[in-house]
Amino acid sequence: MSKTILITGATDGIGFETAKKLVKLGHTVLLHGRSSEKLAAVEAELSSLGKVETYKADLSDLEAVTQLSEAIESSHKSLDVLLNNAGVLNSPSPTAKNGFDIRFVVNTLAPYLLSKKLLPLLTADSRTINLSSAAQSPIDLAALKGEKGSNDNMNAYAQSKLAITMWSNGLAKVLGQSGAQVISVNPGSLLASKMVKEGFGVEGKDLNIGADILVRAALSDEFASASGKYFDNDIARFSDPHPDALDSEKCLNLLKELDSILKPY
Numbered sequence: 001m002s003k004t005i006l007i008t009g010a011t012d013g014i015g016f017e018t019a020k021k022l023v024k025l026g027h028t029v030l031l032h033g034r035s036s037e038k039l040a041a042v043e044a045e046l047s048s049l050g051k052v053e054t055y056k057a058d059l060s061d062l063e064a065v066t067q068l069s070e071a072i073e074s075s076h077k078s079l080d081v082l083l084n085n086a087g088v089l090n091s092p093s094p095t096a097k098n099g100f101d102i103r104f105v106v107n108t109l110a111p112y113l114l115s116k117k118l119l120p121l122l123t124a125d126s127r128t129i130n131l132s133s134a135a136q137s138p139i140d141l142a143a144l145k146g147e148k149g150s151n152d153n154m155n156a157y158a159q160s161k162l163a164i165t166m167w168s169n170g171l172a173k174v175l176g177q178s179g180a181q182v183i184s185v186n187p188g189s190l191l192a193s194k195m196v197k198e199g200f201g202v203e204g205k206d207l208n209i210g211a212d213i214l215v216r217a218a219l220s221d222e223f224a225s226a227s228g229k230y231f232d233n234d235i236a237r238f239s240d241p242h243p244d245a246l247d248s249e250k251c252l253n254l255l256k257e258l259d260s261i262l263k264p265y
Helices: 013-024 036-046 062-075 102-117 153-178 194-200 208-219 248-261
Strands: 004-007 028-033 052-056 081-084 127-131 181-186 230-232 237-239
Touching: 004 013, 013 028, 013 036, 013 208, 028 036, 036 052, 052 062, 062 102, 081 102, 081 208, 102 127, 102 153, 102 248, 127 153, 127 208, 153 181, 153 230, 153 248, 181 208
Parallel strands: 004 028, 004 081, 028 052, 081 127, 127 181, 181 230
Antiparallel strands: 230 237
16 A cells, blocks of 8 residues: 655655655655755656655754645645654754754754644554664753754764654653654664765765665554664664663653744744
């Protein structure tokens, strides 16, 4: 049965490879990107394989995230899979438009806001798949709230990835069995994405390693009852993330912080 799947950051890297595989399997894929030119090129390539739609938004701008959700809601009454894939490690401008660190905005706040806004389209059979990472560091709430910046790209990135893993767990608990599945996935370390090449100066491993596990997470029965769990593709199984992401109280408190930060949006 064909599914409707939204992939953020779908114009290159793991997002693009995942989108291509899903389109080939006969699913309708909603492609998000921030560049009109890249979106047009990807649409031209993938539309010859199946059904795609494109949506432009800069996820470092939280108002644009709200507009993205509204555009999707105006075109679709339901969504089977939300794949929060877009992410950033290095940036020429580490501070986003709203004064927050861009890693927290793109990797943590934007996917949370988009997920909450699209909840009306998701059923108990739907899945929200969040891109985590093997890099996870305890969260400095002052940095998350934009009260202080970070001069360490990797540390900010690792904090943002623990944060998305924690809110995945927390939101899964809040939604319960009647809500959509919320699952975090480390697609594999040092894959050959632009982020890895720019951040680490290495070519990286085959992107298909990451794309294949995201396709499984979106479609496979093994993820059908995995809400709140963390899949570590470095060891090819469900595993334990950082201990903070297993602490229910910390995860639920983080949800409150995120809801407070995002209240204007």
